[in-house]
Amino acid sequence: MSFSELPPPPEVEPGQDLPELRTRPPGPQSRTWLLRLSRTAAPMGPAPGFDPLRGIHSEARPWTIVYATAKGCNVLDVDGNRYVDLAAGFGAQLLGHAHPRIQKVIELQAPRLLQALGDLHPADATIALMERLAKLHPAASARVILGLTGADAVTAALKTAMLCTGRPGVLAFEGAYHGLGYGPLRACGLRPGYREPFSPQLGTPARFLPYPASADAAEQALERARFELARGDIGALLFEPILGRGGVVVPPEGFLAEVCAMARTAGALVVADEIWTALGRAGSWLASHEHGPDLVCLGKGLGGGLPISACIGSDRVMSAWRRDPEVVHTSTFSGAPLSAATAIATLDVLKRDDLVARSARVGAAFREQLARRFVGRKPVRDVRGSGLMIGIDSSEPGSASRWCRRLLERGYITTTGGGDRDVLVLTPPLDISERLLTAFCDAFDECL
DSSP states (O other): OOGGGSOOOOOOOSOOOOOBOSSSSSOHHHHHHHHHHHHHSOOOSSOTTEETTTTEEOSSOTTOOOEEEEEBTEEEETTOOEEEESSHHHHTOTTOBTOHHHHHHHHHHTTTOSOOBTTTBOOHHHHHHHHHHHTTSSSSSEEEEEESSHHHHHHHHHHHHHHHHOOOEEEEETTOOOOSSHHHHTTOOSOHHHHGGGGGGSOSOOEEEOOOSSHHHHHHHHHHHHHHHHTSOEEEEEEOSSBTTTTOBOOOTTHHHHHHHHHHHTTOEEEEEOTTTTTTTTSSSOTTGGGOOSEEEEOGGGGTTSOOEEEEEEHHHHGGGOOSSOOOOOOTTTTOHHHHHHHHHHHHHHHHTTHHHHHHHHHHHHHHHHHHHHTTSTTEEEEEEETTEEEEEESSTTHHHHHHHHHHTTTEEOEEETTTTOEEEEOOOTTOOHHHHHHHHHHHHHHO
């Protein structure tokens, strides 16, 4: 399938322009802002000062830009450079930046009510959102716990599993990323440095399975899962339907169905971390729907750019919260009415503009174009993904970081994945024009 065979995209507001660079990024204004950042932000990541990609020393991050404004699929930095955003807030901007429907809802809701009183005196918008979210779950009757971040949703799911099964153990996957709060951090398999410095505070550690990319690897992972589940202390199997930050790895057909069935037989709950994959990102409302997860975690794009997340579970599983003595999971801003209103608007636009199905169609055509043009050209070895969640895999560690730099200089914002930052990750807004995707292919060709 090619882009020419696809139906036209839905009508969108301006924000589908090609890149236009006034200065090589990062420009002087970005560098000034980044120097200010370096004096106030806590120092995280590698030791500051040396950028191996450019061979220079700098107090600021040497190839970072500073956003000033954004519209649709375009971002403008403080130097006036215009970029095509193929990262979309780590996949969170499903509708692009400043979508007119989201902006209108903010305009209407903000003067009406910004904050209610949580679960004591909730807002009407919060209740309406929970009703909508419950219908996404495979179970006929489902209940919802709202939060602010994806990590909140995973924390709620792990707590629910403990209450429901009485087992503290968590079976997770190598390369997985579920957030950095202390609940999900114990199940973070992406990089040891994220988890190991805090291990004395994390309690019972999760146990990890390899996330398979082939049939042979799937058999090995299933054998390991049988061993771990047989020990009888696993209360939750936590998985991403597609491994996101671990490199956009799509598991072999049948693997997730089998490992989920094994978990249920062993008395563990099945928890699908759909924070990245859901709501059309991977081409379906829920990428895990066919596996019938007990709990589904949503976040990222749910709020249309505002922070909100959800843990959705069957009525049977969620009833574990009804206990004596009282046990709750909430926070001051969970389900705040402004974010709840934009979340409802996001769900409405996804349905009205058929963006979930469009993501599947456009993503398949884009992956086909990328594979045809680049797979086999050193160092590109694979193009994979689902919907508009795409990874370009390199055979050389660090290649994706170099690609990010070169693409930024051509006006395209991208991110990296994989343990060696060897996968270029593309997660554009779901309404992106095919013209911008074709132009990206030309820019990537120059990078190679």
